[in-house]
Amino acid sequence: MTRTITARELRAHWAEGREIALLDVREEGPFAEAHPLFALSVPVSEIETSLPALVPRLSAPIVVYDAGEGYAARAARRITALGYRDVAVLEGGLQAYARIGEVYRDVNVPSKAFGELVEAIRHTPSLPAAEVRRLLDEETDVVVVDARRFEEFSTMSIPGGRSLPGGELVYRIREAASSPDTLVVVNCAGRTRSIIGTQSLVNAGLPNRVVALRNGTIGWTLEGFSLATRRTEQVAPPSEETRAWARERAAAWATHVGVTVIGAEDLARFRAEAETRTLYTLDVRDPAEHAIGHPAGFASAPGGQLVQATDEWLGVRGARVVLYDDDGVRARMAASWLVQMGWDASVLAEGVALPDAFPVPASPRVLPPAEAALTPDDLAGLTDATIVDLARSPAYRRGHVPGAWHVSGPALARDLAALPGDGPIVLTSPDGRVAAANLTDARRATARPVLILSGGTRAWTEAGRPLETDERFVSEPIDVYKRPYEGTDNARAAMQGYIDWELQLVAQLANDGIARFHVARAPDAPRA
Known part of the structure; x- marks a missing residue:
């Protein structure tokens, strides 16, 4: 039986800087309505595809919760099946947490709250x-x-x-x-x-x-x-003159903040310790530069977005972070913000020679199904199949296999019974990975045969087959939060409400008391 952890025990990890990852395994919509400060949105249906990058160490402490939907226990089983060894369910779920800690709206809240603190x-x-x-x-x-x-x-x-x-x-x-x-x-x-x-x-x-x-x-x-x-x-790429100025200024500020610059031996030690201390190695340059070439093991995380959305790259609060660039500017500036946000962040020195091979911690076990996979031709030949698309709802709306029904991933086991027909059910998703990960849960929930479309909807289109946009929703489409700051069709009330919410984040941080943020002042600035 999966153990439980109390909200007070969870908060002690944050307050003391100990490693822990907190996963909200509901859909993104409910997550955006209320969640603890450092919670990650990882719907139970997307654990296999999202968790390995967010939590790369199998022995890292992981806590899962829901708001009474019954997803947490299922999520704990799936996480354990991947090979993670320290998994707990939050006792009493979100409701119990809210009795002793602040809950927050929206997404990427740690970064947004920190930004408001910086301004203040x-x-x-x-x-x-x-x-x-x-x-x-x-x-x-x-x-x-x-x-x-x-x-x-x-x-x-x-x-x-x-x-x-x-x-x-x-x-x-x-x-x-x-x-x-x-x-x-x-x-x-x-x-x-x-x-x-x-x-x-x-x-x-x-x-x-x-x-x-x-x-x-x-x-x-x-x-x-x-x-x-x-x-x-x-804006154009920098000239040599601009690069020289930026390098000097970034180095001075990073030194003032306390950013550590490490070499190859330090990185080798961090990697050797990655079984006992979670390590993230990130390339903060433009993704196009990363695609041309980067040191082995460094994932792309553009510096501005990394600071804006730390929870999309850094799942384990308290982990180590090493940033890379080839200019001496971008990694130092990004690291200066991460350090102020309470992360143990350092920068890899410019021009360091690194090996292409290094010790890699054991990785999560993602086992694709050995059977039950259909080709697009196989699926086209079925006359009595009911197709279920597990894509996020905006992707489903843009186009899906003709006749496909949209089912929200976490609600799959509940909503399969509402599907029409009595023939086989075929699961698909944009690239087939989420569909394959949910095959076992789907089979447990219905007596109908359940198959998957190999390669997902992408394979269907690559085979030259058409998509349609007619909508068939079995689940309420709450899988994606409508961001009032993206796009051009937002209601004025939603936009104003978002600004009003951001402006009160500093007060909410102060009341919560677990952020461990510290904003660096200018050198020799007088204290107020």
């Missing part, structure tokens, strides 16, 4: 949308740089802005603002990335006046201003 401590400069609009209309020496991912910038952006993802800001900013007289405006969709981006430039000692666009594209929209769409303008 450092008084990060910002301007409202109306003032930025006036400056753009009346002044000529103003640049707007968008700190989000390029894809988000292209979807909707401030007119006249250019894409400069947050992890690249210090590295490239002088290509956008070569004169110290140029006003630099940093924006994102809401608040966090513009706060962190602006403060990064201030921390690096950029001589320019730098301000965040207060409340980002949400604030711009709420003022009634139009956004640009489908823009492709990007």
Whole structure:
């Protein structure tokens, strides 16, 4: 029987800096309504595909919880089956936790709460949308740089802005603002990335006046201003002069914060200890640079997104983190933020020679089914099959195998009985991996034969077969949280509600008392 852990015992791990991973195994929708600060959203149906990267050490302590849906016990069994050895269920689930700790809305909350704390401590400069609009209309020496991912910038952006993802800001900013007289405006969709981006430039000692666009594209929209769409303008890669300036400034700030720079021997020791201390090795450069080449074992994690969404890469709170770049800038700036967020983060020194082979800890056992897999031709030949698509609902809406029903992964065992027909059930998912991982649970829940589409919906399209967009939902589509800061069709009330929520995060952090955040002040800054 899986052991249990109390909420107080869980919180003690965080307060004392001991390793632990907390998994919310419900759908993302309910997760975004309420969860503890350091909880990860890992729906029970996606454990096999999501957990190995988030929790790479099999002996790392893992706690799972739900809100009474019955998913936690099933999740614990599946995690144990992967080879994890220290798995517990949170006693009393979310309700018990909420009696002694704060619960939070939305997603990527640790990073967003930290960003609000940075603004409160450092008084990060910002301007409202109306003032930025006036400056753009009346002044000529103003640049707007968008700190989000390029894809988000292209979807909707401030007119006249250019894409400069947050992890690249210090590295490239002088290509956008070569004169110290140029006003630099940093924006994102809401608040966090513009706060962190602006403060990064201030921390690096950029001589320019730098301000965040207060409340980002949400604030711009709420003022009634139009956004640009489908823009492709990007700030150029840095010149040697810019690189030299950025390297010197990043090194000075990282040293001030206390970022450790390690060499090959240190990394080898960390890797040798990875069976007893969780280790993440991440390349914070642009993903295109990572794709061209990177040291063995370093996963792609663009620096701006890593700081904005630590919970999408770093699943075990209290773990070690080693960051890599080839310029001496981006890893130091990203690490400086992670250290302030309570992570044991260090930077691999530039130009270090590393071996292609190194000891790798035992990895989770993901065993694909040896039978029950159909080819697209096999599936097309079945006349009485009921197709179940386990994709997230937005992917299902974009296109699915004709006739497929959408079932939310965690609700699969419950909702199979609601499917029509009495022939075989065929599970699919975007690449087939989630479908294969849920085959056993599906077979336990129905007397009907259950098969999987090998390679999933991707294999279906690669075989030249069409998709359809007619919708058939068996489960309520609560598997994805509708983010009020993405896209161009958000309700004004949702956008305003999101800004109001962000503004109260500092108070919520203070009441919770387990974050272990510490914002570094400027060198020799007087204490208030």
